[in-house]
Structure formats: C-alpha cells, structure tokens
Amino acid sequence: MLKPPAIDPSRHAVFLDFDGTLVELVDDPDGVRLAPPALERLEALSEELSGALAIVSGRRISDLDRFLAPLRFAAAGVHGLERRPAPGAAVERLAGPELLDDVRSALTDVLAAHPRLKLEDKGTALVLHYRTAGDLQEAAEAAMAQATSGRDDLVVMNGDNIVEVHPAGMDKGVALGAMMEHPPFKGRVPIYVGDDTTDEFALKTVRQAGGVSIKAGSKPSAAEFRLADVPAVHRWLGVPD
Template structure:
C-alpha cells in the first residue's frame, strides 16, 4: 500500500463528477468542541458556485446532524448525509429521518457522569447516535471506551464506530459508504464519476464505494492505512482545490 504522503494530489474538478465532501477535518478545521468550528469566509459562496458548476451533483457526507450542517452553511441546503448516513436529504429536499431507541438516552446520561470527571471530554447527543469525545482530555479515552463497550450488548442492531478522538454508537448497516451509494443511484448524481474527500477513519467506507464505482478517494491529512487514491494535506488545501474550480471552471470531462 502506498504511504499517504506519497499519494498524488487530486486532479482539477471535472464537469462529470459527483462530488461528496466530509465536513469536520475536511472543509473545516477541527475545534475543541463541535460547536466551536469556524466556517471560512466565502466558503458558502464557493460551495454554491461549485454546486451550479456540477449541475447539482455536490453533497455533504458528515457525522453531524443535517440541522447542524444547515446552520453552518446557511442559507445553502445541499443534498447531504448526516449522522454517517442515518439522516439523508435527497436532491428534491426530502429527508429520511432516523428513530432513536430509548436505551440510547440511558447511555447518554451515564456518559455525562463520566465526562464530569474529565474536563474537556464531551458527550455529543445526535438523537439517533451518541458520540463520546476525548480529544479535549485523553485521560477520558479508556473510561468512555469501556462505557461504550458495556452499552453495546443492550443496543440491538447498534455498533461502535471509531474516529479521531471519538467513539460513536450508531445503528449497524448505515455508514458513509451506504449513504454515498444511495445518492449515486438518483439524480443528479447518477451516471457521474464519484469522488469523495474525507479525513477520518469513518470516511474509508465512502472511499471503498467510490473506488468500486471507478471514482476517486481523496484523503485529507496523512492517516494510515487508507484506501485513498489521492491526498490533500489539510482543510486549507481542500479550499484551495475548490477555489481553483470556482475561479476558473474547466468545463472538462473525465470520461
């Protein structure tokens, strides 16, 4: 497997792409808390222009809820997959909502008691999932992992999804790859070359799907191992890559 630092940069965005973008760590720099992220000036306008350039075939694929994505990128409302695919907004603006089990609320309350002992750790309630963050206090990692492991047998059809400084409990059979595959089966994404840009371990499911369909998988950062075929160093490099298309549309095809 090629080391991530040896992967080439992605080519310029082509007119026939179906482009999917992760958010945290890809479009936006990480912050101490999910609410602390900053949207760079002009990013919303860039995304709106790129959506027009691609005939609407631009989507967000994130662990955040759709409501959070809409707040971050207002007034833009892109086709999107939230909660790693549990929530999906189609191009016609229809949303597939999830239904959380009651036991997830019990886990949330227990996790709040744990993070009280570790300032900087965080419990993120996403309605149908619970994310346990220790990026702000690494001493909380093992207690939070132990809590998640203990809860899993009681949450039928749920599984653990590990990420960068976080573990999330969410329903099995739903991930970013499933979400991308579903969107690729409908307009305006159908028939286009899929490209997914993401940074985290959770994005590997999406990489697998786009590669299987003849597309490109673009890693942000240098995480290893990865299925990615291309790489950008950091969110600022992603924005520069997007700008290159927004400023000088290529009107090219990769067919």
C-alpha cells in the same frame, strides 16, 4: 499518494466530509466557521455540477445547515442515518432516538465520574468527546463498549478524539451508494474527500466504483489520492485566497 485530478463538472459528483475536510478540527464542535469565499465557491460548484454536490458528515443535517447558512446542499448526516437527497428536499431519518435510550442511561455514571468527557446527543447517534481530555480516551472507549455490550443492532466507531455509537447497517459508504442511485448523482463518477476513520467506508466505496477517492491529511487510508490539509482541500475546490 497522488494528487487528485481536477473536478470535471460534466461528469463528476462531489461528496465532501465536513469536519477536518472543509473546516479545521476545533475543541468546541460549535466553534467551527467556513469563511464567505469558501461558501461562495461551494455554491458556485454545486451549480456547475447541476446540484451533484453533497455534504456527508457525522453531524446532524440541521447543524450542517447552520454552519453553511444561508446555503442548503444535498446531505447525509449522522453517517447516513439522516439524508436529504436534494437541497430543497425534506430530511429523511432512518431510525429514531429511542433505540439508544439504554445506552444514554448506561453512560450516566462515567459522565458523572469524568466531567471532562462531553456527550453529544444527535438523537440517532451518541458521541463521547475527549479532545480536551486525551488522558480519558481509554475510559471513554471502555464506557461505550460496556454500554453497548450485547447490542448487535448497534455499531461503535472510534474517530478523531471521539467514540460514537449509532444503529448498525449504516455508514458513509452506504449513504453515498444510496445517493448515487438517484438524480442528480446517478450516472456520474463519484468523488469523495474525507479525513477521518469514518470516511474510510466512503473512500473504499468510491474507489471500488472507479471514482476519485481523496484522503485529507496524513492518516493511513484506502484512498488513491491525497490532499495535505483543509487549506489544500480549499485550493483544490477552487476557493480563492
């Protein structure tokens, strides 16, 4: 794949995944940290883009705000089930946690049988983590498949050492497309940078729209461009060494 072009603040809108793109993947989801030079660069870049910078993540927006404090950006959280169209706007939620109550109950037994599996409850999504228990991948995937059997209103996604379920009809590509319909993103050329399987929805959306699709890391991708790793993403964004 090709190296990506530089950001043009006059015409681009920038959408960035968080884990594996802005921060390294770690065993503890709460153990990530973005260094002050990177935070300062994101703040400056957002100003250069007249606010057309958004974080698009499987995380909740409240978690993103905690990791990026004191900054606030436009954001799509939980793969778009939460949205904040502008830094000062309220968070919009497209579904409620009650939709997943039966799945929560169904996962109780597998969590008791395999305490090394960790369940992250995002309210509108449930995530089984097996990063520290790679031998339990099949057990996690089978448990989620059984817990969601017959539920056409839900979608299960396998990501980097996780299996996640959330309401159907939403992914990062849909979320990005919705944000592009409104200022400050409307009329700009989208750039998306992401590393995981769940980012492929947005990468395909951006490429089809004639934007700049960038894969972070070495996994196969529909993206046109590639950056090797998190440090390469930071260099491309202009984060000082």
